[in-house]
Amino acid sequence: MPELRQNILTGQWVVVATERAARPAHFFSSPREESLDSKDCPFCPGNEAMTPPEVYALRLAASEADGPGWEVRVVPNKFPAFAEGEEVRDSTAMYPRRGAEGAHEVIIHSPNHFSDISRMDEEGVEKVLRVYKNRYSFQSQKDFVRYVQIIVNHGVESGASIPHSHSQLFALPLVPPLIQEEIAGSLWHQKSRGKCALCAMVEAELEAQERLITKNRHFVAFSPFAARFPFEVWIVPREHRDSFEKMEEEELESMAFILKDVLSRYRERLDGVSYNYFIHTAPCDGSDYSYYHWHLEAFPRVTTPGSFEAGTLMMINITTPEECSDFLSGRGERISFKPGGEIS
Amino acid sequence: MPELRQNILTGQWVVVATERAARPAHFFSSPREESLDSKDCPFCPGNEAMTPPEVYALRLAASEADGPGWEVRVVPNKFPAFAEGEEVRDSTAMYPRRGAEGAHEVIIHSPNHFSDISRMDEEGVEKVLRVYKNRYSFQSQKDFVRYVQIIVNHGVESGASIPHSHSQLFALPLVPPLIQEEIAGSLWHQKSRGKCALCAMVEAELEAQERLITKNRHFVAFSPFAARFPFEVWIVPREHRDSFEKMEEEELESMAFILKDVLSRYRERLDGVSYNYFIHTAPCDGSDYSYYHWHLEAFPRVTTPGSFEAGTLMMINITTPEECSDFLSGRGERISFKPGGEIS
Numbered sequence: 001m002p003e004l005r006q007n008i009l010t011g012q013w014v015v016v017a018t019e020r021a022a023r024p025a026h027f028f029s030s031p032r033e034e035s036l037d038s039k040d041c042p043f044c045p046g047n048e049a050m051t052p053p054e055v056y057a058l059r060l061a062a063s064e065a066d067g068p069g070w071e072v073r074v075v076p077n078k079f080p081a082f083a084e085g086e087e088v089r090d091s092t093a094m095y096p097r098r099g100a101e102g103a104h105e106v107i108i109h110s111p112n113h114f115s116d117i118s119r120m121d122e123e124g125v126e127k128v129l130r131v132y133k134n135r136y137s138f139q140s141q142k143d144f145v146r147y148v149q150i151i152v153n154h155g156v157e158s159g160a161s162i163p164h165s166h167s168q169l170f171a172l173p174l175v176p177p178l179i180q181e182e183i184a185g186s187l188w189h190q191k192s193r194g195k196c197a198l199c200a201m202v203e204a205e206l207e208a209q210e211r212l213i214t215k216n217r218h219f220v221a222f223s224p225f226a227a228r229f230p231f232e233v234w235i236v237p238r239e240h241r242d243s244f245e246k247m248e249e250e251e252l253e254s255m256a257f258i259l260k261d262v263l264s265r266y267r268e269r270l271d272g273v274s275y276n277y278f279i280h281t282a283p284c285d286g287s288d289y290s291y292y293h294w295h296l297e298a299f300p301r302v303t304t305p306g307s308f309e310a311g312t313l314m315m316i317n318i319t320t321p322e323e324c325s326d327f328l329s330g331r332g333e334r335i336s337f338k339p340g341g342e343i344s
Numbered sequence: 345m346p347e348l349r350q351n352i353l354t355g356q357w358v359v360v361a362t363e364r365a366a367r368p369a370h371f372f373s374s375p376r377e378e379s380l381d382s383k384d385c386p387f388c389p390g391n392e393a394m395t396p397p398e399v400y401a402l403r404l405a406a407s408e409a410d411g412p413g414w415e416v417r418v419v420p421n422k423f424p425a426f427a428e429g430e431e432v433r434d435s436t437a438m439y440p441r442r443g444a445e446g447a448h449e450v451i452i453h454s455p456n457h458f459s460d461i462s463r464m465d466e467e468g469v470e471k472v473l474r475v476y477k478n479r480y481s482f483q484s485q486k487d488f489v490r491y492v493q494i495i496v497n498h499g500v501e502s503g504a505s506i507p508h509s510h511s512q513l514f515a516l517p518l519v520p521p522l523i524q525e526e527i528a529g530s531l532w533h534q535k536s537r538g539k540c541a542l543c544a545m546v547e548a549e550l551e552a553q554e555r556l557i558t559k560n561r562h563f564v565a566f567s568p569f570a571a572r573f574p575f576e577v578w579i580v581p582r583e584h585r586d587s588f589e590k591m592e593e594e595e596l597e598s599m600a601f602i603l604k605d606v607l608s609r610y611r612e613r614l615d616g617v618s619y620n621y622f623i624h625t626a627p628c629d630g631s632d633y634s635y636y637h638w639h640l641e642a643f644p645r646v647t648t649p650g651s652f653e654a655g656t657l658m659m660i661n662i663t664t665p666e667e668c669s670d671f672l673s674g675r676g677e678r679i680s681f682k683p684g685g686e687i688s
Binding site: 005006007008009010011012013014015016017018020021023081093094095149151152153157158159160168170172176177178179181182184185186188189193197198200201204224225226227228229276277278280297299303304305306307308309310311312313314315316317318319320323 | 349350351352353354355356357358359360361362364365367425437438439493495496497501502503504512514516520521522523525526528529530532533537541542544545548568569570571572573620621622624641643647648649650651652653654655656657658659660661662663664667
């Protein structure tokens with residue numbers, strides 16, 4: 001059972017999950033090169049027995065659980081960072097600890113070992129997003145779950161241990177620090193300026209244009225003014241909703257298009273770079289977060305944070321979001337560093 | 345001139361420093377392998393003209409500035425993240441920005457291209473620490489400087505762009521988020537428990553033994569209970585002082601020994617791994633931080649944080665500090681993952 005430990009100096013909680021150390025490390029044969037071999041891949045059809053039994057799947061008629069015939073498949077993470085079945089821990093004032101109670105699921109995007117969200121057709125991406133909603137609803141209803149974090153690590157430099165395209169869902173017993181900061185900021189904007197910060201940001205970015213990447217009927221994709229990472233992109237729904245779960249069907253279809261579009265720009269313009277994305281949504285702890293505005297944040301792995309970032313929690317971004325946006329949108333080709341992972 | 349931009353959602357500031365994108369990227373010939381070629385190294389003796397003019401150096405008698413004959417050499421960073429000479433910026437409510445006013449220096453540890461702190465003799469490390477104190481004093485006296493961050497990135501996976509062993513000093517116009525959190529926690533401990541958190545921690549770790557790595561007369565090195573990273577080590581002075589700058593000569597000599605010792609354990613036991621360290625000390629903004637306890641934090645680069653960490657600001661540690669401490673101290677060899685960078 002993984003556990004949460006509190007740093008008594010900062011008050012922050014760290015997940016200690018030694019089970020995760022046993023994750024496979026051999027799937028990426030060399031840096032920046034994806035495994036071409038799918039026969040030992042636990043996420044490929046035919047290898048269903050290599051994962052824990054599935055908890056959900058979109059399946060072709062007449063196919064059976066834990067066999068081939070699925071389009072999207074959800075399984076518990078074999079090496080969980082959060083799990084049910086809390087052991088009692090001896091927490092003290094000096095060493096505060098608790099069980100890392102929650103859930104950690106893997107959402108396998110498609111049977112294709114060589115695909116990813118950027119290469120799938122929009123219909124396939126829609127299915128993945130529908131599965132996100134389904135699993136979000138299931139996990140967020142649990143009493144002890146206060147936040148559900150959905151993420152993707154894709155490519156060896158993203159932190160992924162398996163190349164076959166997949167998402168991870170973490171059901172957490174606490175609201176993470178970054179979400180707490182966004183909530184505090186959103187509340188401040190609502191009270192002091194009478195407006196949602198992200199609604200204002202969408203309006204301002206559509207007006208300013210210079211950080212805009214792409215947009216459609218329901219979403220706007222832009223590189224945020226205070227981007228933490230080169231080529232960071234936020235995909236923000238035009239309609240103000242606190243929770244990802246409340247997105248309507250028409251919006252979901254629209255989101256599939258824009259997500260595939262943004263990740264395709266990473267792949268095509270940044271030489272098949274590794275990337276990360278995560279969804280920020282309102283906590284599910286029973287409080288009112290109607291002033292919060294859910295969104296998705298993505299970034300490619302083109303730089304390596306060092307001691308400054310680890311020691312201060314401040315980021316140094318060696319690009320401007322304006323030039324990154326020019327580059328990703330096709331408005332300009334000028335960029336102050338050569339993409340492709342040359343800078344570390 | 346680099347600038348600071350504020351994320352209006354979180355309130356956090358990001359440094360936008362496009363000059364840094366021009367840093368050399370060719371010094372590391374391949375991952376995990378350091379350049380064997382020192383003739384183009386800007387930090388090697390004879391190449392002094394490749395850096396901006398030195399601002400400080402420990403020199404042999406009769407040697408001249410910006411020529412060979414130095415033991416430790418300090419130059420302004422050629423690609424600064426903070427600098428003097430602020431331009432006026434048009435900051436608005438929607439786009440808050442200010443100049444990244446401050447300083448960014450490079451402290452070259454020795455003339456030897458193939459050395460690092462772990463390979464230098466203690467006398468050499470002492471000299472580096474004395475230069476830290478000297479530059480800290482110089483920068484912290486400036487009116488607009490509120491915090492001075494000293495760090496080391498060593499090795500290609502640490503975020504370093506140049507292999508020749510060096511430190512970086514950042515004079516900042518603000519107190520970084522992680523320091524703010526430590527200050528808030530320290531104040532809470534002082535007020536609620538009548539004791540400094542780190543004084544209590546040193547006492548508890550000496551008693552518990554299980555996270556202890558090594559100790560000497562003036563310092564204790566242990567892996568903290570809520571370690572963010574595998575093999576994270578804190579080097580904490582036994583004597584309570586708020587600022588690194590107030591360390592006495594005898595303590596400085598003691599610190600040289602323990603710092604070299606800890607980094608030698610990384611090198612010897614973790615296969616020449618890349619590592620990071622940084623000093624946490626009281627801000628120099630004129631307020632009273634007598635309840636704060638300065639220290640140094642180090643960690644090797646054996647894992648790659650992914651979307652979970654970037655999206656939540658919570659860390660998942662795949663080891664326990666107890667097993668890491670056993671491994672580094674030599675008390676035990678059991679470790680739940682094979683060191684050497686195999687896990688990503």
